[in-house]
Amino acid sequence: MSQSINQRVVLAKRPVGRPDPNDFRLEQSSVPSPGEGEVLLKVEYLSLDPYMRGRMSDAKSYAEPVAVGATMVGGTVARVVESRHPDYAEGDLVLSYSGWQRYALSDGSGLRRLDPKLPPTTALGVLGMPGFTAYSGLLTIGRPRPGETVVVAAASGPVGSAVGQIARIKGARAVGIAGGAEKCRLLREHFGFDVALDHRAPDFAAQLAQACPDGIDVYFENVGGKVWDAVLPLLNEFARVPVCGLIAQYNAHGRAEGEDRLPAVMYAVLSRSLTLRGFIQREFVAEQFPSFLRDMGGWVESGEVRYLEDVVDGLENAPGAFIGLLEGANLGKLIVRL
Amino acid sequence: MSQSINQRVVLAKRPVGRPDPNDFRLEQSSVPSPGEGEVLLKVEYLSLDPYMRGRMSDAKSYAEPVAVGATMVGGTVARVVESRHPDYAEGDLVLSYSGWQRYALSDGSGLRRLDPKLPPTTALGVLGMPGFTAYSGLLTIGRPRPGETVVVAAASGPVGSAVGQIARIKGARAVGIAGGAEKCRLLREHFGFDVALDHRAPDFAAQLAQACPDGIDVYFENVGGKVWDAVLPLLNEFARVPVCGLIAQYNAHGRAEGEDRLPAVMYAVLSRSLTLRGFIQREFVAEQFPSFLRDMGGWVESGEVRYLEDVVDGLENAPGAFIGLLEGANLGKLIVRL
Structure with a gap:
């Protein structure tokens, strides 16, 4: 060498x-x-x-x-x-x-x-850090139950696509959000989401509300920004929000001027008994990585997770x-x- | 009649x-x-x-x-x-x-x-809704461990004073925040808080940082506003925030202009794996009210809770x-x- x-x-x-x-x-x-x-x-x-x-x-x-x-x-x-x-x-x-x-x-x-x-x-x-992020965050914090609605943004990415597929394996409805028609087609046809929405659509918030007639029980947050603004009013009482990433604000710098959105968020947290929980997957590695490799490996092998x-x-x-x-x-x- | x-x-x-x-x-x-x-x-x-x-x-x-x-x-x-x-x-x-x-x-x-x-x-x-709010929110969501630091605002009120006293019974340090010297004296002398701080002090944020040299593990939120702004930078990794009330913003109306504080809060939630959890005490009544009456009744009788x-x-x-x-x-x- x-x-x-x-x-x-x-x-x-x-x-x-x-x-x-x-x-x-x-x-x-x-x-x-x-x-x-x-x-x-x-x-x-x-x-x-x-x-x-x-x-x-x-x-x-x-x-x-x-x-x-x-x-x-x-x-x-x-x-x-x-x-x-x-x-x-x-x-x-x-x-x-x-x-x-x-x-x-x-x-x-x-x-x-x-x-x-x-x-x-x-x-x-899918069998590494991104897949484990989806698995541990969704199952430990999101805890989707059959019939509930799970929403995830950046849904065509390695974390989001796994979130949606695991949510469906657990019996929940999966609503995926992505940017552009090609990614949305992928969500429906390749990853099997129940609904795919393009966040660039001018009436995106209205589309999201229509796609979630029973509200949102789990929002897997890995984007932030305008998607969060559309999600917030739809969160049900006792909804869970695993906060995994905020890619929309990673490149932001300096103070954010304009409307202060914090009071409305805190009021929603209080009045609807919401859970917001940030996490980094390594927190769950010792306890859950073996079960992840077993479950996810099986799902990949069976084709349930693509x-x-x-x-x-x-x-x-x-x-x-x-x-x-x-x-x-x-x-x-x-x-x-x- | x-x-x-x-x-x-x-x-x-x-x-x-x-x-x-x-x-x-x-x-x-x-x-x-x-x-x-x-x-x-x-x-x-x-x-x-x-x-x-x-x-x-x-x-x-x-x-x-x-x-x-x-x-x-x-x-x-x-x-x-x-x-x-x-x-x-x-x-x-x-x-x-x-x-x-x-x-x-x-x-x-x-x-x-x-x-x-x-x-x-x-x-x-103390043996009713306010006491139960403190008991259920602190023990179920806050989960203070011995040696941890618990901060509560409106600490001389019926919820806050119970939060501080239960935190101490569980072995945590209790830092109480109230408005004015008389309430702060009460926190120390009547309710036994380890530290009492007046949020009206011009250097309140610096005082809070000094009072929490190991950071904050549990912040029992029932105030919102400027107290939250001072607490946020001090929250430790995996800190828990039971959101019980937002009295500072109850009288607010209309849009809040100025700096948008939400991105900084979401970033803190993500990067420090924080838990924000709103709650209304009735959620816990069926499961916990009997143990509350037994525990809190005992503590009131023994003088551990005043x-x-x-x-x-x-x-x-x-x-x-x-x-x-x-x-x-x-x-x-x-x-x-x-």
């Missing part, structure tokens, strides 16, 4: 608002050598996910920001190419958190050996693909093949 | 913003006679509570609004003065929901016979006392003696 060159994408500077290609920089270095107890990993697939926008900022968050000049973080599927670790052998395929780079060292902590019978990219999507991947080639294309992701440009789980 | 005159306070018109004495009207009528299966109740004590402000409005809420011209609703302690109901005898003291009037009929539904050994007014306060009542004489003074309640003018549970 010593003749190879490592390539990595580092955070060049912190974005203000929408990230720009110049916020990233492609760097080269030599491939490192594993020490005793380490493995050298060659990354085959890199996952691109909305949470990475948060890591680019230094605002207080649940995780440390990426330092300026450091390699962008991210989940990866990697091959062990050299091992000085007793548990891993050359050729093993593992899930790792190696970030936006071709080669990485690991002391084995946080690695998970992948089942060679499954497509490796599923470990980054998934969609959007694979981009080349590490150098990761920044552009990521910027597009924040604007909803892709269809399905965004993965970079290295 | 037939020679007596009934008196009642009706809603004369719906208030816009702060209620005004002219929003109420004192009316007289003859005392009704109980039919078969009914009792005639003579109200001895009327409870005045912030939730009544909501009933005066016709905004969508968890309960029907009081109709214009109808008797104001409210919890009462009443004496059975004539009974044609098999379960009640003349002279029985009951908890009823007779509203702002001297006499009322009841078919027995919703009546609870009171223990004659306890002061009857406690059934409206209470304070502010008794006003005369039904005609109820409107003025209620208006004062919304402005924090009273000390302790506000009760009208008829």
Whole structure:
């Protein structure tokens, strides 16, 4: 491996608002050598996910920001190419958190050996962090009951599409919201949502009200913004809102002027006994990951849960693909093949 | 009783913003006679509570609004003065929901016979709806653990004072917020809060931060407004916020202009895995009222929970006392003696 060159994408500077290609920089270095107890990993697939926008900022968050000049973080599927670790052998395929780079060292902590019978990219999507986010948030916080109405936005993405399909497996109605006719068609035809709505429609709020004649029992929030405004008046007494993401406001910066929407939200929380609960999937990993792999693995195998991947080639294309992701440009789980 | 005159306070018109004495009207009528299966109740004590402000409005809420011209609703302690109901005898003291009037009929539904050994007014306060609100909301949603920090505003009121005392019984630190030096002294000396803070202090937010060096684990919300703004940055990961009331915004009307505080709140909910959960105590009555009466009755008897009542004489003074309640003018549970 010593003749190879490592390539990595580092955070060049912190974005203000929408990230720009110049916020990233492609760097080269030599491939490192594993020490005793380490493995050298060659990354085959890199996952691109909305949470990475948060890591680019230094605002207080649940995780440390990426330092300026450091390699962008991210989940990866990697091959062990050299091992000085007793548990891993050359050729093993593992899930790792190696970030936006071709080669990485690991002391084995946080690695998970992948089942060679499954497509490796599923470990980054439907059977990985996004799928587990949907599973744990929907079932632990949302707790949909048969006949209830579950609404999810960004519904064609890897989290939203799993939310809708799991909701239906649990006997609930699934209403999916996405941007544009193509994504809405996908929701109906590929993912089996009961209703698909385009949030860009001028009468979107009215369409949502019509699609939810019995109100909304679970709103899986991963968008924020105008979709939330349309959802709020429809939430039923005792509705549950797992707050998983706010992609519509990730690129916002500065103070939000205009109407203060907080009093109306707090009044709704009070008068309709709503639950708003933020979560990061890692909270539930220890307790639920085994049951997730069993349930979701079974559903994927049986075809009850379908998934969609959007694979981009080349590490150098990761920044552009990521910027597009924040604007909803892709269809399905965004993965970079290295 | 037939020679007596009934008196009642009706809603004369719906208030816009702060209620005004002219929003109420004192009316007289003859005392009704109980039919078969009914009792005639003579109200001895009327409870005045912030939730009544909501009933005066016709905004969508968890309960029907009081109709214009109808008797104001409210919890009462009443004496059975004539009974044609098999379960009640003349002279029985009951908890009823007779509203702002001297006499009322009841078919027995919703009546609870009171223990004659306890002061009857406690059934409206520490051993009644306000005490149960504190108990059920704090223990079911707040779930304070030993060593955690519990913050409550309107802390000298019947709900807040019970929240603080139950938090301490459960091993948590209790930080109480109230308006003015006299109420703060009461929090420390009468109710045993660890810290008492005056929200009118110009450096209130800094004082709160200093009083919570390990952050806030439970914020029992019954105020809203500026107190919430000071609490939000201090909430710890996984903090719980039972939303029980928003007295600071009950009198608000129209759109709130200025900074939109919602994005910052949603971001905090997401990034710190917060739980915001609105509730009305009746949700928990069937399951928890017996344990409440046992626990809280024991704590009151042992002196571990203390209470304070502010008794006003005369039904005609109820409107003025209620208006004062919304402005924090009273000390302790506000009760009208008829």
